[in-house]
């Protein structure tokens with residue numbers, strides 16, 4: 257099997273696996289228990305919180321552990337009310353983990369506005385500027401889009417928003433970016449940030465939400481009062497520790513990983529070009545973190561290409577993982593104003609830390625063969 261869907265999920269690193277197994281086996285006590293064995297588990301949580309906080313330039317008390325990126329996004333959006341925000345503003349290309357809870361709030365009577373993106377998948381800063389009227393709002397703008405890989409100018413956007421109202425809250429969904437690009441919450445100027453371990457070689461079922469000190473936080477899950485009474489449920493200690501170790505490792509290898517992945521991308525594109533394959537990359541290549549390539553192949557149906565590659569044991573995607581069952585056209589590519597033809601011919605190839613040169617060559621060869629077959633059939 258050749259795995260090129262690292263934006264959907266990633267292979268766990270050895271480091272993360274070892275951490276998961278060791279804690280599951282040896283420190284399975286409940287961190288809320290009062291005896292020493294419980295305290296050992298609590299120590300692991302404290303250490304994990306410190307590791308995660310350090311990786312994003314936050315304070316440990318600003319990190320809340322959750323079950324996934326979706327929960328972190330839902331929680332972040334739900335904090336608009338308790339923070340007295342007059343309106344929620346989000347980009348049209350947010351993940352459904354952000355869009356759907358916002359829609360729920362809109363149905364409950366909340367004032368909601370969406371801002372668009374240009375044809376390169378970059379959020380329109382002028383549309384945000386038009387909404388700045390001095391009132392406190394909650395903004396949710398993702399750091400990296402999951403379909404195109406395009407990084408949004410969050411620091412610039414945050415600066416403009418906070419200049420308008422220093423108390424406005426900026427949430428960024430960093431689920432795709434974290435562990436792959438440098439993140440410092442102060443440099444970004446964000447008040448909340450969502451993350452999910454399985455996107456950076458950690459385990460599934462664990463994530464976190466960063467909330468800057470000073471923001472009001474209301475409980476998201478009620479129960480036994482874990483996570484300082486704000487997110488109840490016995491903590492997934494092994495998963496949390498494994499996430500922390502995965503993030504720490506990825507952050508220490510950011511430069512070497514991204515250079516290597518960039519090299520693989522270049523090699524792949526070169527092979528396609530050398531073989532006369534006509535493609536367009538969807539999204540701004542100058543703003544893209546290496547790893548995600550959203551490409552339209554002329555005359556080819558993206559979904560048919562996906563299944564042709566699948567028959568050879570190669571995994572790629574046509575959009576976000578959570579979207580893949582939907583017959584609808586990608587709302588991200590539609591927001592960019594791309595033609596239906598270009599959207600229908602798009603596939604998302606996402607390269608990860610463990611992909612090799614041989615795998616990239618095999619992927620390129622398989623795509624070349626398929627595209628040639630389709631173009632012969634059309635002659």
Ligand code: PLP
Nearest residue numbers: 324325326351353402431432452
């Ligand atoms: N946000 C983005 C940008 C994503 O790509 C995803 C998952 O694909 C999520 C949120 C949801 O994360 P999780 O799968 O951990 O719930």
